[in-house]
Amino acid sequence: MNTRTNTINSVAVIGGTHGNEFSGIYLLRKWQQNPTLIIRDSFSTQTVFANPKAFEENKRYLDCDLNRQFSLDDLNNPELANYEQSRAKAINLQVGPKGNAKTDFIIDLHNTTSNMGPTLILLQSDAFNRKMGAYVKAKMPEAVVVLEDQSTVEEHYFLSSITKQGVIVEVGPQSQSVLRQDVLDWMEEMTQHILDYVELHNTGSLPTLPASYEAFKYEETLKLPEDDKGERIGMVHRNIQDADFKPIRSGDPVFTLFDGKEICWIGDYEAYPHFINEAAYYDNNLAMSLAKKVIVEV
Amino acid sequence: MNTRTNTINSVAVIGGTHGNEFSGIYLLRKWQQNPTLIIRDSFSTQTVFANPKAFEENKRYLDCDLNRQFSLDDLNNPELANYEQSRAKAINLQVGPKGNAKTDFIIDLHNTTSNMGPTLILLQSDAFNRKMGAYVKAKMPEAVVVLEDQSTVEEHYFLSSITKQGVIVEVGPQSQSVLRQDVLDWMEEMTQHILDYVELHNTGSLPTLPASYEAFKYEETLKLPEDDKGERIGMVHRNIQDADFKPIRSGDPVFTLFDGKEICWIGDYEAYPHFINEAAYYDNNLAMSLAKKVIVEV
Numbered sequence: 369m370n371t372r373t374n375t376i377n378s379v380a381v382i383g384g385t386h387g388n389e390f391s392g393i394y395l396l397r398k399w400q401q402n403p404t405l406i407i408r409d410s411f412s413t414q415t416v417f418a419n420p421k422a423f424e425e426n427k428r429y430l431d432c433d434l435n436r437q438f439s440l441d442d443l444n445n446p447e448l449a450n451y452e453q454s455r456a457k458a459i460n461l462q463v464g465p466k467g468n469a470k471t472d473f474i475i476d477l478h479n480t481t482s483n484m485g486p487t488l489i490l491l492q493s494d495a496f497n498r499k500m501g502a503y504v505k506a507k508m509p510e511a512v513v514v515l516e517d518q519s520t521v522e523e524h525y526f527l528s529s530i531t532k533q534g535v536i537v538e539v540g541p542q543s544q545s546v547l548r549q550d551v552l553d554w555m556e557e558m559t560q561h562i563l564d565y566v567e568l569h570n571t572g573s574l575p576t577l578p579a580s581y582e583a584f585k586y587e588e589t590l591k592l593p594e595d596d597k598g599e600r601i602g603m604v605h606r607n608i609q610d611a612d613f614k615p616i617r618s619g620d621p622v623f624t625l626f627d628g629k630e631i632c633w634i635g636d637y638e639a640y641p642h643f644i645n646e647a648a649y650y651d652n653n654l655a656m657s658l659a660k661k662v663i664v665e666v
Numbered sequence: 667m668n669t670r671t672n673t674i675n676s677v678a679v680i681g682g683t684h685g686n687e688f689s690g691i692y693l694l695r696k697w698q699q700n701p702t703l704i705i706r707d708s709f710s711t712q713t714v715f716a717n718p719k720a721f722e723e724n725k726r727y728l729d730c731d732l733n734r735q736f737s738l739d740d741l742n743n744p745e746l747a748n749y750e751q752s753r754a755k756a757i758n759l760q761v762g763p764k765g766n767a768k769t770d771f772i773i774d775l776h777n778t779t780s781n782m783g784p785t786l787i788l789l790q791s792d793a794f795n796r797k798m799g800a801y802v803k804a805k806m807p808e809a810v811v812v813l814e815d816q817s818t819v820e821e822h823y824f825l826s827s828i829t830k831q832g833v834i835v836e837v838g839p840q841s842q843s844v845l846r847q848d849v850l851d852w853m854e855e856m857t858q859h860i861l862d863y864v865e866l867h868n869t870g871s872l873p874t875l876p877a878s879y880e881a882f883k884y885e886e887t888l889k890l891p892e893d894d895k896g897e898r899i900g901m902v903h904r905n906i907q908d909a910d911f912k913p914i915r916s917g918d919p920v921f922t923l924f925d926g927k928e929i930c931w932i933g934d935y936e937a938y939p940h941f942i943n944e945a946a947y948y949d950n951n952l953a954m955s956l957a958k959k960v961i962v963e964v
Contacts, residue, residue, distance in 0.1 A: 394901075398924050426948075481841040543779040543841040543945045549904040549922050603692075606847040624847050626696050647841045650724075 374496075376472040376533065376566045379413045380463045381406060381559065383477045385435050385527055386648070387422025388544040391555045392477025392537075408563055410570035411472070418459060418476075418527065421451060426545050428648055435476075439525040440466055456527075464530040467522065475562055476528040477555060480540035481647040482656075483610040486554035487512045488562075489536035491521050493664065496533060496569065502577040502666045503565045508557060512613055513583040514538075514642065514659065535562065541610070544647055577666050584613060584640050584659035592655045593623050593631055601625055604645045604655055612642045615661075623655070672794075674770040674831065674864045676710045678761045679857065681775045683733050683825055684946070685720025686842040689853045690775025690835075696854075706861055708868035709770070716757060716774075716825065719749060724843055726946055733774075737823040738764055754825075762828040765820065773860055774826040775853060778838035779945040780954075781908040784852035785810045786860075787834035789819050791962065794831060794867065800875040800964045801863045806855060810911055811881040812836075812940065812957065833860065839908070842945055875964050882911060882938050882957035890953045891921050891929055899923055902943045902953055910940045913959075921953070 381399070383392030396415045399406045406413045422429050430451045437456035442448055443466055463471040480487075488504050490497045493515050501513040521529050528534030537558050542551045568574045593602035602625035608616070615638045616622065622641075623631035633639065639658040643649065646656075679697070681690030694713045697704045704711045720727050728749045735754035740746055741764055761769040778785075786802055788795045791813050799811040819827050826832030835856050840849045866872045891900035900923035906914070913936045914920065920939075921929035931937065937956040941947065944954075 394924065481844065541841075543839075543943075544843075545945045545948055546779065546943050547901040548907055548943065549901055550907065552901070553904075603845040603847055603850070606851075609846055609848065626692065645841075645844050645846065647843045650843055 375570050376411050378471045379411055379473045379475065379563070379566060380416055380471045380531075381413060381475045381477070382416045382418050382459075382527060384420065384423050385418040385476055386428045386433075386478065387419050387424070388426055388428050389477075389479035389542075390545065390547045391479050391539060391542065391552045393417065393423055394547060394552065395477065395556055395559070406559070406563060408567040410567050413563070414463075414471075416459060416462060419452065419455060428544070435478075435527050436525050438466065438527050438529050440522065442525070459527065460530055466530045469531045471531050472533060473566060474528045474531045474534035475559060476526070476534065476536050477559070478536055478538045479542045479544075479551065480538055480643060481543055482612050482642065482644045483541045484538060484612045484642055485510055485512060485540070486558045487514055487538040487642075488558065489514045489516055489538050491516055491524055491526065491529060491534065491536075493517045497535075498664050498666050499569070499574065499577060500535070500562065500565050501583060501664060502581050503568070503574070504558060504561045505581050506577060507561045507564075510554075511558060513581070513664070515583055515585045515662070515664075518586060537562070580663050580665050583662055583664045584642065585662045587637070587639065587658045587660050589657050590622065590633070590641075590655045592653045593625060594653060598653075600653060602631065605630065608641060608644055608656070610644070612644050613640050615640055673868050674709050676712070676769045677771045677773065677861070677864060678712050678714055678769045678829075679704060679773045679775070680714045680716050680825060682718065682721050683716040683774055684726045684731075684776065685717050685722070686724055686726050687775075687777035687840075688843065688845045689777050689837060689840065689850045691715065691721055692845060692850065693775065693854055693857070704857070704861060706865040708865055711861070712761075712769075714757060714760065717750065717753060726842070733776075733825050734823050736764065736825050736827050738820065740823070757825065758828055764828045767829045769829050770831060771864060772826045772829045772832035773857060774824070774832065774834050775857070776834055776836045777840045777842075777849065778836055778941060779841055780910050780940065780942045781839045782836060782910045782940055783808055783810060783838070784856045785812055785836040785940075786856065787812045787814055787836050789814055789822055789824065789827060789832065789834075791815045795833075796962050796964050797867070797872065797875060798833070798860065798863050799881060799962060800879050801866070801872070802856060802859045803879050804875060805859045805862075808852075809856060811879070811962070813881055813883045813960070813962075816884060835860070878961050878963050881960055881962045882940065883960045885935070885937065885956045885958050887955050888920065888931070888939075888953045890951045891923060892951060896951075898951060900929065903928065906939060906942055906954070908942070910942050911938050913938055
């Protein structure tokens with residue numbers, strides 16, 4: 369990002385960072401055939417198919433999660449040489465390098481098996497992003513904004529942290545390795561609004577935006593119940609399943625053990641679960657993320 | 667099955683035929699810890715974890731779909747020696763052999779990513795199965811019965827065709843590699859009703875059953891739209907997504923192409939789609955199965 373003028377000159381739209389999240393992959397195909405759909409007058413747009421081999425093999429990744437390989441240390445460590453670690457370095461060369469990137473803005477397209485609807489994940493809450501959230505929500509009332517600004521962008525290890533400005537578009541529910549039309553349409557619509565926002569930002573023509581809006585700020589992650597040996601002994605409670613962004617309070621049941629017992633959440637705030645029962649997080653026995661509801665001032 | 671007395675003396679409950687369909691795998695664990703749950707007085711019950719390596723690798727299968735390896739020819743062909751082909755032979759030895767099986771009845775537990783609810787799939791519509799469908803539906807009104815009796819049991823290549831009597835319990839929607847409590851509970855309940863039915867059948871104590879009930883008889887499979895090169899050019903129409911067992915009529919849209927065009931189904935019957943957008947069938951570009959609604963006389 370050119371810090372003198374604050375203008376976004378170049379945008380990279382990334383699909384297929386996870387090979388079994390199909391919406392972004394098929395949207396890239398569509399846009400490669402009809403580039404005018406993602407072109408705007410004030411900036412250039414390129415598309416990047418981040419993990420083509422994982423898509424070929426119909427998996428999230430071959431060796432490790434590509435969307436965790438973009439810390440500066442890892443990008444600069446030549447010994448990290450498996451497929452995704454190598455793809456991370458190649459993508460960093462193409463749109464980065466991180467810290468001094470030739471690209472100004474990344475839109476990274478993801479699906480979740482959780483019932484999150486069209487979600488815009490922001491890695492920082494600067495004025496540019498706060499306004500973007502307001503613009504997207506004004507255009508698309510069903511959109512949800514999640515703030516994962518617990519660390520600086522540079523400290524993040526996500527692909528979209530290569531550039532100083534970047535967002536993750538996360539849309540579900542969609543099973544891995546399928547395409548749902550509702551999910552595809554949501555992702556396409558949200559991406560269009562983001563590109564429009566950048567154009568309006570660049571040309572100083574943003575409409576009047578609401579003074580504030582509701583968003584969800586990441587707070588913590590809950591693990592699935594395990595026994596002493598680390599074996600899973602329960603599952604997400606049926607009350608919580610599909611209830612992403614619905615509040616829970618201390619004492620509400622969140623897990624059901626296989627022996628029938630219920631486990632309640634104990635906390636000192638009203639929590640908003642999301643990424644509930646996300647299939648890809650089973651590797652790490654993660655059950656859901658919890659957020660606090662916050663008001664974002666524009 | 668002992669044809670003199672028509673008694674079921676031994677039952678095998680199979681889980682994990684597909685390694686990323688978790689409900690059956692976790693139910694087996696539960697039942698192995700509490701065997702009384704699946705024991706009845708008039709028959710013996712064993713559990714079989716069909717594809718443990720696929721579960722370990724969190725995949726449907728390693729080399730080929732295990733639930734397509736049980737044709738008599740393939741079971742008797744020593745050259746078919748990959749992992750699933752070998753597992754098929756081992757399972758056939760354990761509960762079969764097909765055509766002269768020591769086990770009388772198989773319950774094979776499956777999940778689907780489609781919105782099919784708790785579905786009982788019958789591979790033949792003999793009196794025993796017709797009554798079983800009536801019993802299960804009477805006990806569990808949300809249950810759906812599907813007849814896949816287009817060929818004889820012996821001609822089928824499903825695991826449950828090892829024995830003369832066998833059923834598939836197919837429950838969804840559940841993403842691959844996750845556990846949903848609602849889906850797990852449905853599968854457990856349906857399995858319990860089937861075991862109860864066998865017990866009541868054996869002891870001649872079946873209650874009075876309805877004279878007839880609605881079921882769905884498999885008719886044909888629709889493929890996703892492809893271009894000349896076999897590349898996918900469309901997806902399941904949003905009207906059809908999640909609408910398993912809801913009728914469609916000739917002229918109703920079933921696919922949306924990526925260029926926005928709609929493709930309508932043309933047929934001469936009222937069709938009931940199911941297995942809609944099942945993730946595992948993407949390998950073969952399958953979009954959904956179509957059934958006719960039929961009345962089963964008990």
